[in-house]
Amino acid sequence: MIGFLIIGIIILIGIIVVQIGKVSELAARIRGYKEVEQQSNNNQAVWCMVFMVLFLVLCIVSAIYYKNDMMGYGPHSSASEHGGSIDGLFNMTLFFTGIVFVLTHIALFWFAYKYRAREGGVGKFFVHSTNLEIVWTAVPAVVMVILVTQGLVVWNDVMPDVNPDDEYIEVEATGYQFAWDIRYPGPDGKLGTKHYQLIAPGTNPLGQDWTDPKNIDDFLPTDIVLPVNKKVRVRITAKDVLHNFYLPHFRVKMDAIPGLPTYFIFTPITTTEEYRERLSAYPEWQIPADPDDPSGPQRWEVFEYELACAELCGKGHYSMKRLVKIVSEEEYNTWLATQESFYKTNIRGTEDDPLGRLLDYEIEERTQELTTDFESALILDDPAEASIKLKNVFFETGSASLEDDSKYELNSLALLLSDYNDISIEISGHTDNTGDDQANQLLSEARAQAVFDHLVAQGIDGARLQAVGYGPNRPADVNDTVEGRQNNRRIEMRIISQNF
Numbered sequence: 001m002i003g004f005l006i007i008g009i010i011i012l013i014g015i016i017v018v019q020i021g022k023v024s025e026l027a028a029r030i031r032g033y034k035e036v037e038q039q040s041n042n043n044q045a046v047w048c049m050v051f052m053v054l055f056l057v058l059c060i061v062s063a064i065y066y067k068n069d070m071m072g073y074g075p076h077s078s079a080s081e082h083g084g085s086i087d088g089l090f091n092m093t094l095f096f097t098g099i100v101f102v103l104t105h106i107a108l109f110w111f112a113y114k115y116r117a118r119e120g121g122v123g124k125f126f127v128h129s130t131n132l133e134i135v136w137t138a139v140p141a142v143v144m145v146i147l148v149t150q151g152l153v154v155w156n157d158v159m160p161d162v163n164p165d166d167e168y169i170e171v172e173a174t175g176y177q178f179a180w181d182i183r184y185p186g187p188d189g190k191l192g193t194k195h196y197q198l199i200a201p202g203t204n205p206l207g208q209d210w211t212d213p214k215n216i217d218d219f220l221p222t223d224i225v226l227p228v229n230k231k232v233r234v235r236i237t238a239k240d241v242l243h244n245f246y247l248p249h250f251r252v253k254m255d256a257i258p259g260l261p262t263y264f265i266f267t268p269i270t271t272t273e274e275y276r277e278r279l280s281a282y283p284e285w286q287i288p289a290d291p292d293d294p295s296g297p298q299r300w301e302v303f304e305y306e307l308a309c310a311e312l313c314g315k316g317h318y319s320m321k322r323l324v325k326i327v328s329e330e331e332y333n334t335w336l337a338t339q340e341s342f343y344k345t346n347i348r349g350t351e352d353d354p355l356g357r358l359l360d361y362e363i364e365e366r367t368q369e370l371t372t373d374f375e376s377a378l379i380l381d382d383p384a385e386a387s388i389k390l391k392n393v394f395f396e397t398g399s400a401s402l403e404d405d406s407k408y409e410l411n412s413l414a415l416l417l418s419d420y421n422d423i424s425i426e427i428s429g430h431t432d433n434t435g436d437d438q439a440n441q442l443l444s445e446a447r448a449q450a451v452f453d454h455l456v457a458q459g460i461d462g463a464r465l466q467a468v469g470y471g472p473n474r475p476a477d478v479n480d481t482v483e484g485r486q487n488n489r490r491i492e493m494r495i496i497s498q499n500f
């Protein structure tokens, strides 16, 4: 409806303009063309001057008005180390182009005013002016040289790759229609290899090669979290069309090209919290973030850095957003610790898994835990008081045959016993109280014996080991919950003698 009204109004205005034209034509016929034309030329010349002044004033006023929303001004000084030099370059370019902008507009409209058509006016005609040509060639050339040289200086400053001995975090960003996959290298600090033929939507979005150990700990987080004041190298690539990795607050912008990895190196210097603090001083940011909830948090309180795609890559282009969080080193490490590797959460144990074993760091963690338990028992006045649960020894249900995964814990225990070769231990089997007592008793004995046999097979002297079964008689937990019963079914060890 409103659309029709607007079209109607436009048609009416058109008719009015045509009618006014006809009226002035008639008036001209009455008064004489010359006089009307002169009057019209004078009017238009004055309007040109009015337009020029209004236009320039509007440009300057709006630039000042929106200053605090523009990168590089107000609260938006760069949040990265190199960003300042890019802002400087931008300001220098703006300075020169600003002068040209104002002067050419003044000249354009002033000439239209000054040299408007007049009765008997004749244009000055000249064929050639060497001086003029020198001036309009030399002045832009000098300005261009200044801008390009400065640009090169900044480019060389911003773009060099990392040195091999630099300390930096490498992160990978892969753009696709319409999102980013972010990959972190995990504890080994190295991103694993990929191959496009391994890409499988859902199960292997990046085509990681699971036989490469560097891939095993790589993780794909939702947000980009980075520690402040640490150099970051972003590997940038794309899976389908051109995208562009754009972090406006950090003055980072680099094309993501399928088949041609690019990179950008930057050092964030302002945490998200500090940036919010900065914004909080500006009235534009002291308004409710949600206009429908005036008592809710203010704009500055919910500010987040973001990653956007700056390439028009398709109809979902606008949705390629990821949050970027700059935090303290400490918070970063806490966050890192909560991230699970993609392999571990999505691949392990599936048919795509070529490995089927514990990861090195998990073995390391388990060994560490057992060693700590063992060594803290040793320093007790009576080490025999401490029962050490072998948390990672598992049996097949109802049987005394060890599951394959138990070997890691038992091998660690064997190593400990070789290190502390003056120690004898008791290995005890325990069950819950479900089922027949006699059967439970036998099962606990058989399981303790299985551990005994495994240790002997590892080269531990059987004389240092005692296998005992306690059946359900020494519960570690209650027997009326699933969890409690599970805690009761266990293998424990106890240091029973030590010959110093």
Ligand SMILES: [Cu+2]
Pocket: 175, 176, 242, 243, 244, 309, 310, 311, 312, 313, 314, 317, 320
């Ligand atoms: Cu895109």
